[in-house]
Amino acid sequence: MRFRKSACITSILLFFLVSCGETSKKKEPESVAKQEVKDTVQEVKEPSEPEPEEKEEKFLLTEENAIDFFFNYAQEEKANKVKLTTSMGSFTVQLYDNVPYHKANFIYLTRKGYFDNTQFHRIVKEFIIQGGNSDDKETPRKRRDIGRYLLPPDAKKGYKHHRGTISMPSSERDNPHKLASPYEFFIVVAKPGSYHLDGAYTPFGRVIQGMDVVDAINQVPVGDGDWPWQNVYILKAEVL
Known part of the structure; x- marks a missing residue:
């Protein structure tokens, strides 16, 4: 049981x-x-939109097309003055008509807004101030969007590096022919000038107004590499 x-x-x-x-x-x-x-609900996607039509390929300057481009640009561009407004005041440069590639390059970059928010990144007392570069990520991006190229020197037009002259530095690349770096420029501050630069660099204009601002920039304290302790910005560059 x-x-x-x-x-x-x-x-x-x-x-x-x-x-x-x-x-x-x-x-x-x-x-x-x-x-x-x-999970399936989270993965649901909106209906895909039709792919946009292919955009026209962006124009970039290169070492192969830059000379032809600036030759034609100089024929059409008649302006020859550029005003640079800096964080320390403004000054105006007049560009030489018979240095066409360098003049056209400077005006083209100004119209593209390249110089806006760049800096005077090298200052050598009683010698020069050099601008057109910066430690901002936006500057190399703008250079990539415009192109990679150099300009040949044009130093046989009789212009000398008098005080107030705006000129173009040579590229840092292996550069026996002193090809010019198109994105930067320097202004002579030395009195009466820096004539040892003649023949090696290309003067393409001169300061016609606001040289006192250039002198003030030249006096700011600098550190290693002649970079100012306090950034001196080009707030805006405009063609007059």
Whole structure:
């Protein structure tokens, strides 16, 4: 009798355990299904829009096309004055008409907004101030958008590096021909001038107004590499 009771109890327990196991198995897929539905909803994407038509390829200046481009640009561009407004005041330069590539380059970069927010990054007391570069990431981006090129020297037009002359430095690349770095410029501060530069660099204009601002910039304290301790910005360059 006891054996029958024990067998009966065992049967009931087995039935109960089996029933619980089946219930658990039935609930697990439901939980997984809810999670899958949630994930699927998150992955739903908006209907894709038609791909835009291909844009016209961006024009970039290169060492192969720069001379032809600036030759033609100089024929059309008649302006010859540029005003530079700096964080220390403004001054105006007049560009020489018979130095066409360098004049055209300076006006082109001004119209493209390149010089805006660059700095006078090298200042040598009683010698020069040099501008057109910066430690801002925006400056190399603007250079990439305009192009990579150099300009040949044009130092045989009779212009000398008098005080107030704006000239173009040579590239830092291996450069036996003194090809000019088109994105930078320097202004002579020395009195009466820095004539040892004649023949090696290209004067392409002169300061006609605001030389006192140039002198003030030349007096700011500098650190290693002649970089000013306090940044001197070109806030805006504009063609007059």
